[in-house]
Amino acid sequence: MSEHSKTKTSFYRRIYVAWLIAQGVNTVPKIIAATGMPRRTAQDTLAAIHELAIQLDNTDGTFSLSNWGAVNPLWVQENIPQLKTVLEYP
Numbered sequence: 169m170s171e172h173s174k175t176k177t178s179f180y181r182r183i184y185v186a187w188l189i190a191q192g193v194n195t196v197p198k199i200i201a202a203t204g205m206p207r208r209t210a211q212d213t214l215a216a217i218h219e220l221a222i223q224l225d226n227t228d229g230t231f232s233l234s235n236w237g238a239v240n241p242l243w244v245q246e247n248i249p250q251l252k253t254v255l256e257y258p
Contacts, residue, residue: 172254184251185213186222186233187244194231203257
């Protein structure tokens with residue numbers, strides 16, 4: 169596998185987590201179970217998603233996606249296999 173920049177993997181991780189939330193994988197434990205990422209990475213990713221203008225709502229630890237902002241959710245959906253490959257997620 170080729171090396172990917174931290175910028176690329178950070179961007180992909182954020183949009184992938186946003187996509188997971190939109191699919192109902194919407195708590196830190198569920199995100200960890202789906203990706204295998206460490207808890208701290210999951211928490212940091214959730215805290216940074218707003219930097220992409222993606223709006224999340226948090227109700228007692230359950231997240232919902234209220235606005236994709238500048239990110240095209242259709243592009244995300246179509247590129248999930250590529251995102252997972254780059255991020256090395258199952």
